[in-house]
Amino acid sequence: MADMILVQPYTGTWDEMSIRHPEGLLAVAAVPVSKGYDVRLIDQRVTSTFEADLDEAVGPETKLIGLTAITGQQIKYALKVTQQVKARYPDIPVCWGGVHATLVPEQTASHPLVDFVVVGDGDLVFCELYEHLRDGSSLEDLRGIVYKEKDGAVHSNVGKVELKTVTDDGSYMVLRKNGSADVIRDLDSLPELPYQLLEMDSYNVFFTEDGRKSATMNTSRGCPFRCKFCSDPVLNEGKWRGFSAERVLEKVDYLYHEHGIRMIYFQDDYFPGSKRRFIEVLEGLKKYKRDIGWCTLGIRADTLTKLSDEQWDLLYASGCHSLEIGIESGNERVIKLVNKAETLDEMRQSNLKLAEYDIKVKYTMIVGFPGETEDEIMDTVKFAMELERDNPNCYSLVFPFMPIVGTPFYFDALDMGFKNPETLEEWESMDFDMWTKKYRGWASPELTRKLEAINFTSYFHNKNVGYKFGGSVLLRTCFRLYHPIAKWRFKTQNFNFFIEDHLKDGLLYIKYLARSLVNRKMMGFDYFQKSLNASEV
Numbered sequence: 124m125a126d127m128i129l130v131q132p133y134t135g136t137w138d139e140m141s142i143r144h145p146e147g148l149l150a151v152a153a154v155p156v157s158k159g160y161d162v163r164l165i166d167q168r169v170t171s172t173f174e175a176d177l178d179e180a181v182g183p184e185t186k187l188i189g190l191t192a193i194t195g196q197q198i199k200y201a202l203k204v205t206q207q208v209k210a211r212y213p214d215i216p217v218c219w220g221g222v223h224a225t226l227v228p229e230q231t232a233s234h235p236l237v238d239f240v241v242v243g244d245g246d247l248v249f250c251e252l253y254e255h256l257r258d259g260s261s262l263e264d265l266r267g268i269v270y271k272e273k274d275g276a277v278h279s280n281v282g283k284v285e286l287k288t289v290t291d292d293g294s295y296m297v298l299r300k301n302g303s304a305d306v307i308r309d310l311d312s313l314p315e316l317p318y319q320l321l322e323m324d325s326y327n328v329f330f331t332e333d334g335r336k337s338a339t340m341n342t343s344r345g346c347p348f349r350c351k352f353c354s355d356p357v358l359n360e361g362k363w364r365g366f367s368a369e370r371v372l373e374k375v376d377y378l379y380h381e382h383g384i385r386m387i388y389f390q391d392d393y394f395p396g397s398k399r400r401f402i403e404v405l406e407g408l409k410k411y412k413r414d415i416g417w418c419t420l421g422i423r424a425d426t427l428t429k430l431s432d433e434q435w436d437l438l439y440a441s442g443c444h445s446l447e448i449g450i451e452s453g454n455e456r457v458i459k460l461v462n463k464a465e466t467l468d469e470m471r472q473s474n475l476k477l478a479e480y481d482i483k484v485k486y487t488m489i490v491g492f493p494g495e496t497e498d499e500i501m502d503t504v505k506f507a508m509e510l511e512r513d514n515p516n517c518y519s520l521v522f523p524f525m526p527i528v529g530t531p532f533y534f535d536a537l538d539m540g541f542k543n544p545e546t547l548e549e550w551e552s553m554d555f556d557m558w559t560k561k562y563r564g565w566a567s568p569e570l571t572r573k574l575e576a577i578n579f580t581s582y583f584h585n586k587n588v589g590y591k592f593g594g595s596v597l598l599r600t601c602f603r604l605y606h607p608i609a610k611w612r613f614k615t616q617n618f619n620f621f622i623e624d625h626l627k628d629g630l631l632y633i634k635y636l637a638r639s640l641v642n643r644k645m646m647g648f649d650y651f652q653k654s655l656n657a658s659e660v
């Protein structure tokens with residue numbers, strides 16, 4: 124029987140595409156496991172017997188059940204798990220952690236079913252909370268938590284997120300007024316992740332043509348940049364910290380030998396946060412002679428332009444399979460507005476250099492920033508086409524802007540009439556591609572529809588995206604049929620008379636019905652509704 128239990132809820136649509144290792148919960152479990160506590164990690168995405176797993180793990184010594192959630196549809200599933208837990212074990216406290224709870228701690232803790240919230244890094248605090256509950260100690264001195272008192276009042280040991288003035292050059296600081304638990308600076312002081320808590324073979328992170336086994340890895344936290352739409356500076360107080368190259372390479376070696384992993388997805392916010400460490404990791408990976416491939420979503424175009432020719436060759440020799448690069452906009456004014464701190468020319472330059480290597484590139488862009496004009500939005504579509512013309516190995520995905528709590532653009536959005544969701548249930552709809560259906564944005568309904576059309580067609584306009592649909596016959600077929608229309612829309616920037624998303628909903632509804640008839644398992648229509656709009660395509 125477990126001392127504490129951690130539950131990874133469904134994420135929703137994204138689970139249709141890939142199931143990534145639950146890095147956040149593994150990190151939370153690492154310290155208590157290293158101290159000898161019995162910790163269970165139940166991943167709802169990979170078990171078909173969730174309630175039985177829960178019953179099997181809970182015992183008289185179970186003092187705490189923790190869940191994670193990012194803003195959006197995952198909240199719905201986390202709430203459902205919370206309800207299930209409370210219905211079966213009303214006396215066991217439930218603690219929420221992760222990105223959403225960190226951004227909106229008091230509101231999350233005020234939900235009738237939530238007892239505790241951990242703000243920020245949970246590696247140390249969750250275990251401390253468990254020990255406090257086990258020993259019946261006072262919680263008043265425990266930094267990093269927000270909790271409900273016996274009378275139901277919410278008590279916060281962390282401050283409120285506040286934005287310190289944005290200067291002319293776009294720089295700003297995010298403050299927590301009373302200070303939460305400090306971000307952990309020395310990541311090497313943390314124990315190894317307890318992979319033994321997972322069924323490692325149940326995960327499917329990354330689709331490769333040759334079916335290589337893949338795993339996620341987070342080798343650092345935070346990012347030193349200050350893009351005004353991004354949650355990273357809020358979550359990490361703008362501080363980058365990384366595991367040493369030795370620790371990273373030891374883990375790669377472990378995954379390679381013990382689990383047969385041949386593809387690693389470094390999902391850091393900014394993988395090359397220390398250039399020295401970055402080069403050391405590449406040198407270490409080189410010894411696998413490309414028998415192990417890697418991808419990262421945390422790299423910038425201007426980082427690449429600063430590499431020497433030898434370092435470019437090293438990048439390839441180290442097994443670099445693909446890179447995901449945030450471009451954000453194809454308009455110079457907007458790039459400055461979002462404080463991206465790089466130029467379109469740097470992006471062009473690194474794109475041309477990438478074209479010389481067999482490295483796939485996914486560019487991500489955002490449209491609909493506060494105050495962005497329609498012409499500026501179309502510049503982004505044109506820039507996507509330009510990058511794709513210059514580099515046959517790349518493709519671009521374009522997402523509609525969504526305000527994230529604590530960022531400068533979030534405060535702008537509030538000034539422009541955006542109404543903050545007031546309950547956890549309301550936050551469920553705060554997903555980048557559905558929030559404007561429920562909450563008022565600043566764009567007109569016509570422009571909002573155009574943003575939806577650009578987002579949808581971006582998944583289909585370039586053949587290179589197709590390989591990401593590789594796992595599903597239905598998605599592959601849809602891709603082939605719709606690709607010519609999407610390509611035409613991108614080429615001509617014609618996003619009028621957009622009805623394709625309704626066709627998609629119909630198709631997914633048929634798929635949902637067929638699947639529920641076969642499985643007799645009704646998970647809710649919305650689980651499938653957005654399948655083709657998954658961000659991680």
Ligand code: B12
Pocket residue numbers: 134135137138143145146147148150151188189190191192193194195196197198218219220221222223225226241243244245246249341353354355390391392522527528554555657658659
């Ligand atoms: C993997 C990942 C996903 C996965 C799912 C992750 C999950 N939680 O289930 C998938 C692919 C599904 C996904 C989807 C999306 N994601 Co995402 N994703 C990530 C990513 C790359 C890594 C997360 C991770 O493992 N980090 C490493 C671990 C160690 O950190 P952590 O999870 O934060 O956990 C620590 C603390 O938060 C805390 N903690 C976490 N859980 C718990 C639980 C308890 C009980 C406790 C006590 C503590 C605790 O302790 C951990 C250790 O310190 C992050 C970026 C990043 N580098 O972190 C973005 C990130 C979380 N995603 C983000 C976004 C914007 C999205 C999307 C909206 C993207 C899009 N355009 O569609 C969608 C939304 C999905 C949804 N609404 O449900 C934002 C968060 C925005 C927000 N407000 O929530 C992030 C931060 C990226 C960014 N910088 O903008 N994502």
Ligand code: SF4
Pocket residue numbers: 346347348349350353354355356392393423449
């Ligand atoms: S560079 Fe990327 S991770 Fe860093 S602040 Fe900008 S968008 Fe966020």
